[in-house]
Amino acid sequence: xxxxxxLLLACTLAAARGVKLxxxxxxxxxxxxxTLFDRIAxxxxxxxxxxxxxxxxxxxxxxxxVEWPLPTPPQTLPEPRERRKGARVTPxxxxxxxxxxxxxxx
Numbered sequence: 507x508x509x510x511x512x513l514l515l516a517c518t519l520a521a522a523r524g525v526k527l528x529x530x531x532x533x534x535x536x537x538x539x540x541t542l543f544d545r546i547a548x549x550x551x552x553x554x555x556x557x558x559x560x561x562x563x564x565x566x567x568x569x570x571x572v573e574w575p576l577p578t579p580p581q582t583l584p585e586p587r588e589r590r591k592g593a594r595v596t597p598x599x600x601x602x603x604x605x606x607x608x609x610x611x612x
Contacts, residue, residue, distance in 0.1 A: 507561055509546050511576055515564045516543045522572040534560045 516530045523530075531542040535556065542552060565580035574580055 507557070507576075507578075509551060509557070512557060512560050512564075513543055513546050514575055516560070518572065518575050519564060519568070522569045534563055 516527060516534075520527045520530045527543045528540045531540050531544070535542055539556075542556065546552060561580075568574060568580060
């Protein structure tokens with residue numbers, strides 16, 4: 507997914523939810539970078555982890571009444587791998603959803 511695709515998704519989500527682009531930037535970055543999508547629109551980039559967070563957020567919280575604007579379907583989180591018999595489970599081995607996504611309305 508390119509930065510242009512992410513910007514398109516952010517603008518579409520902001521319009522569908524009735525919020526500003528700054529609010530969507532705060533959802534993606536956990537409040538640390540409210541100008542993320544403004545900077546992307548001006549030609550700057552972002553860290554790959556921020557891009558992945560945006561992809562996951564858009565896929566997980568896309569409104570049902572809004573059509574996905576890209577030709578590719580939304581990417582979901584990878585399925586957890588099966589453990590070997592007798593393998594220990596550590597906190598790092600199990601996936602936990604990031605807390606910052608919990609602030610989305612609806």
